[in-house]
Amino acid sequence: MSVTQQAAPAVTTPPASGPKQTDGRTSQRPLALRLLARPEVGVFLGAVAVYVFFLIAAPPVRDGSSMANILYQSSTIGIMALPVALLMIGGEFDLSAGVAVITSALTASMLSYQLTTNIWVGVIVALAVSLGVGFLNGWMVVRTGLPSFLITLGTFLILQGVNLAVTKLVTTNVATDDISDMDGFGQAKKVFASSFDVGGVQVKITIVYWLVFAAIATWVLLRTKYGNWVFAVGGNKESARAVGVPVTFTKISLFMLVGFGAWFVGMHQLFTFNTVQSGEGVGQELIYISAAVIGGCLLTGGAGSAIGPVFGAFMFGMVQQGIVYAGWNPDWFKAFLGVMLLGAVLINLWVQRTATRK
Amino acid sequence: MNRTSLPRSRRTVSLVAVAAAAALTLAGCSSGSGGKKAEEEAGNVSAGKADTPRMTIAMVTHAPSGDTFWDTIRKGAEAAAAKDNVKLIYSNDETAGDQANLVQNAIDQKVDGIAVTLAKPDALKDVVAKAEQAGIPVVGLNAGLGVWKEQGLLSFFGQDESVSGQALGTKINGTGAKHALCVIQAQGDVNLEERCAGVKKTFGGKTDILYVNGTDMPSVKSTITAKLKQDSSIDEVVTLGAPVALTAVQSVSESGSKAKVATFDLNKDLVSAIEKGSIQFAVDQQPYLQGYLSVDSLWLYKTNGNFSGGGEQPVLTGPAFVEKSNVEAVAKFAAKGTR
Numbered sequence: 001m002s003v004t005q006q007a008a009p010a011v012t013t014p015p016a017s018g019p020k021q022t023d024g025r026t027s028q029r030p031l032a033l034r035l036l037a038r039p040e041v042g043v044f045l046g047a048v049a050v051y052v053f054f055l056i057a058a059p060p061v062r063d064g065s066s067m068a069n070i071l072y073q074s075s076t077i078g079i080m081a082l083p084v085a086l087l088m089i090g091g092e093f094d095l096s097a098g099v100a101v102i103t104s105a106l107t108a109s110m111l112s113y114q115l116t117t118n119i120w121v122g123v124i125v126a127l128a129v130s131l132g133v134g135f136l137n138g139w140m141v142v143r144t145g146l147p148s149f150l151i152t153l154g155t156f157l158i159l160q161g162v163n164l165a166v167t168k169l170v171t172t173n174v175a176t177d178d179i180s181d182m183d184g185f186g187q188a189k190k191v192f193a194s195s196f197d198v199g200g201v202q203v204k205i206t207i208v209y210w211l212v213f214a215a216i217a218t219w220v221l222l223r224t225k226y227g228n229w230v231f232a233v234g235g236n237k238e239s240a241r242a243v244g245v246p247v248t249f250t251k252i253s254l255f256m257l258v259g260f261g262a263w264f265v266g267m268h269q270l271f272t273f274n275t276v277q278s279g280e281g282v283g284q285e286l287i288y289i290s291a292a293v294i295g296g297c298l299l300t301g302g303a304g305s306a307i308g309p310v311f312g313a314f315m316f317g318m319v320q321q322g323i324v325y326a327g328w329n330p331d332w333f334k335a336f337l338g339v340m341l342l343g344a345v346l347i348n349l350w351v352q353r354t355a356t357r358k
Numbered sequence: 359m360n361r362t363s364l365p366r367s368r369r370t371v372s373l374v375a376v377a378a379a380a381a382l383t384l385a386g387c388s389s390g391s392g393g394k395k396a397e398e399e400a401g402n403v404s405a406g407k408a409d410t411p412r413m414t415i416a417m418v419t420h421a422p423s424g425d426t427f428w429d430t431i432r433k434g435a436e437a438a439a440a441k442d443n444v445k446l447i448y449s450n451d452e453t454a455g456d457q458a459n460l461v462q463n464a465i466d467q468k469v470d471g472i473a474v475t476l477a478k479p480d481a482l483k484d485v486v487a488k489a490e491q492a493g494i495p496v497v498g499l500n501a502g503l504g505v506w507k508e509q510g511l512l513s514f515f516g517q518d519e520s521v522s523g524q525a526l527g528t529k530i531n532g533t534g535a536k537h538a539l540c541v542i543q544a545q546g547d548v549n550l551e552e553r554c555a556g557v558k559k560t561f562g563g564k565t566d567i568l569y570v571n572g573t574d575m576p577s578v579k580s581t582i583t584a585k586l587k588q589d590s591s592i593d594e595v596v597t598l599g600a601p602v603a604l605t606a607v608q609s610v611s612e613s614g615s616k617a618k619v620a621t622f623d624l625n626k627d628l629v630s631a632i633e634k635g636s637i638q639f640a641v642d643q644q645p646y647l648q649g650y651l652s653v654d655s656l657w658l659y660k661t662n663g664n665f666s667g668g669g670e671q672p673v674l675t676g677p678a679f680v681e682k683s684n685v686e687a688v689a690k691f692a693a694k695g696t697r
Contacts, residue, residue: 065587065614072576076577116392119389164424172695173695174429175625178626273605273608275601278424279422279424281574282573
């Protein structure tokens with residue numbers, strides 16, 4: 001199986017070399033097959049298939065501004081899917097990621113509103129809170145040795161409750177107050193929620209961040225020592241520790257990275273919509289995880305890429321918006337979404353199988 | 359091992375960040391506009407307090423937690439409870455089976471009255487009958503207009519979703535709209551589907567339905583944008599909740615559509631959007647009134663044997679239109695989160 005092939009070398013030869021160079025078998029095979037065996041190629045082809053399909057089925061998709069809209073939807077999923085994927089490669093996952101986004105937005109909004117401070121004060125405190133939540137998740141997982149499923153299920157419920165209770169306590173409502181007339185809002189909106197013009201098409205800045213973050217994550221995964229650590233702790237924690245990989249540091253930092261992503265997306269939502277309802281975000285964690293899994297990250301850790309989840313998120317956005325652009329009967333919306341995603345994943349799987357069997 | 363040294367240093371980092379933020383605040387990094395300072399302190403509703411014996415009333419709804427609309431219902435119920443010397447036990451669960459369990463829980467607590475929403479009436483039928491057998495009066499609110507009488511409820515407070523949908527349909531006929539898009543934020547919700555069906559019934563033009571994921575605002579925004587791009591003949595967007603309405607306004611401007619936005623249900627941001635004219639009007643079903651009246655009616659029944667609605671007719675709390683001409687009167691109540 002392709003997955004174990006990738007995981008094992010990362011563990012046994014921790015520093016310097018990337019996983020694919022050390023795999024004797026794959027290096028002797030033709031380049032095309034070697035390429036196809038990479039986890040992100042399958043999802044890339046799946047994404048292309050979905051894209052071409054909607055290009056034919058839904059004429060409005062051919063328009064540049066429609067593409068910008070699809071990419072925007074993909075980017076809000078994709079920015080979170082990236083750290084979620086890295087965490088998954090590191091062998092853990094985070095169910096609290098969806099509500100953590102709302103926690104961050106609520107913190108920034110309420111803190112600056114209630115204390116009547118500049119918005120940036122709230123933004124910075126929210127970052128600290130988000131990193132803190134990530135740290136706590138990671139610390140508990142490392143200290144207790146319990147599955148991250150249990151730990152983060154706990155934080156998921158805690159955050160869900162705290163989001164609601166604290167918002168209610170502070171604002172007496174379940175939504176935050178409108179902060180759009182406060183100092184610093186304009187600046188923060190420019191940073192987190194602006195858009196710019198490309199050939200007459202309004203492009204959201206989140207798309208740029210998404211691609212930049214993906215590029216950085218790819219570089220870190222494939223070219224740095226830290227990237228090797230991530231593969232190593234996800235492949236086999238004990239042998240990783242034995243060869244000197246700082247397992248605790250790697251795992252906790254990965255959870256904090258998810259916290260950073262939650263902060264970023266949370267800030268985007270806050271500065272796009274001015275207010276936040278405390279009950280939102282539930283269920284999003286599964287979409288982030290799905291985007292990562294569709295993107296070729298293994299649920300059990302040790303394998304995956306940063307570019308795969310980019311296509312995974314794109315596929316989600318493409319299918320979700322494509323169905324609307326195609327103008328299909330909306331009663332079937334969820335069913336269409338499911339069939340499309342399954343189909344794309346099957347293409348992904350088929351590509352992987354054909355590539356590794358020969 | 360670096361296990362202990364690392365967490366400590368990380369903790370220091372976040373502590374430093376919080377301290378830095380606090381320092382920034384103290385250093386005069388405060389906002390010159392908006393914020394809490396600008397928020398006017400509005401007095402709470404108070405109408406004295408009854409000296410009748412203390413009683414306990416349970417309110418069990420199918421509300422999702424953290425939703426502005428349902429919070430307003432609860433506020434109404436709390437206001438009535440405070441006035442009537444009633445201890446209010448509020449609980450909610452979206453799942454019909456779990457909501458039934460919560461009603462059973464109230465029966466077990468031997469409460470003096472139960473107010474319940476019947477969004478999934480069949481699932482609650484047995485437990486409502488059980489409460490009635492136990493001699494606990496039950497009133498309905500918000501959802502269940504079609505079934506409250508046959509299930510033996512004392513009274514019902516709410517709007518007829520279909521009637522209010524029809525009222526909205528009639529209203530947009532007058533604005534010259536030709537093609538309406540009705541946005542449903544929870545696929546399969548009976549109340550929401552009924553509203554759109556009502557709009558379709560009276561609206562002279564074409565009505566399309568669009569489903570969006572209500573817990574993910576960015577996706578709500580792009581989905582509405584996508585639909586407006588796909589069909590440029592849409593000139594009216596009808597949303598079924600205030601947060602979705604405000605998002606739809608952004609979608610309209612982003613898609614370059616000329617569609618107007620009308621909505622069901624209010625919140626304070628929506629009120630200012632109506633003032634500014636970015637939203638045409640809202641059909642208000644007065645959730646505060648639904649919560650208030652259901653608690654108050656149980657109190658009246660217990661203390662004076664009254665039947666609100668005469669036990670024959672439901673008490674309708676909507677549709678009340680909030681538009682530019684009357685929004686001013688509503689604004690100060692909406693700011694407190696009670697309209």
